[in-house]
Amino acid sequence: MLDLGCGSGAPVVRDLVAAGHHVTGVDISEVQIQQAQKLVPQADFIMADATSVDFPGGSFDAVVSLYALIHIPQDEQLPLLERIATWLRPGGWFLCSTGQHEWTGMDENWLDSGVAMWWSHADADTDRAWITRAGLTVEQEEFAPEGGRRACAVLGTTSAVTEQASGIRQPAGGRANPQRVRPRPGPRTGPIPNVTGGGHT
Ligand SMILES: C[S@@+](CC[C@H](N)C(=O)[O-])C[C@H]1O[C@@H](n2cnc3c(N)ncnc32)[C@H](O)[C@@H]1O
Secondary structure: OEEEOOOOOOOHHHHHHHOOOOOEEEEOOHHHHHHHHHHOOOOEEEEOOOOOOOOOOOOEEEEEEOOOHHHOOHHHHHHHHHHHHHHEEEEEEEEEEEEOOOEEEEEOOHHHOOOOEEEEEOOHHHHHHHHHHOOOEEEEEEEOOOOOOOOOOOEOOOEEEEEEEEOOOOOOOOOOOOEOOOOOOOOOOOOOOOOOOOOOO
16 A cells, blocks of 8 residues: 555554555655654655655555645646556555645644644545546545544545545535545445544544
8 A cells, every 4th residue: 555645654554554554655754754664664665755756557455645635736636646546456445635625825833833834725626526537436535624533535446535634724614524426337346445544633
């Protein structure tokens, strides 16, 4: 499995390894990669930009990218999604967090940390269209309000699960109910995997 934008490797890479999977984590941050290597020595980690890293076609049973696509410039997200689709084996799965509402901008004092954080995400409809255009079929999606426990979403080819994770700039009373999307006709090779997140939001 591949975790794109894996951060420190906890909890996602750690939990996937504990579940018996061989996991490769990719992150652009050297500090995060060093931390991940310490926390999950059983996994492989690559310090790289997700928008330029490459893997052979059909390399992965599943790709996860949680709370990471939303930090990549919007105009680079569709090309990345198209490449992710090629990295998946037929019938593989993709799980990602997307934005709920379009927004690109900076929070100068993220979570009162004194650290600035930058986001760039489309709205859920656009993300769904991009994922579909990339060749994946959205199997399941859910809205996960930030600050609450992370909900699971599944999209996919190949198959994908999405999670509109960003409550940033979300209007009051924003869409809070899970949505399900009719799968694109085609063979399913297995059940939707248990991909519940680790609840670190
Ligand atoms: C909010 S953290 C999420 C980390 C992890 N996926 C999780 O859910 O705990 C976002 C991560 O994406 C990484 N990231 C941001 N832009 C990236 C890029 N272009 N390529 C690879 N990683 C990136 C950051 O370094 C950071 O570790």
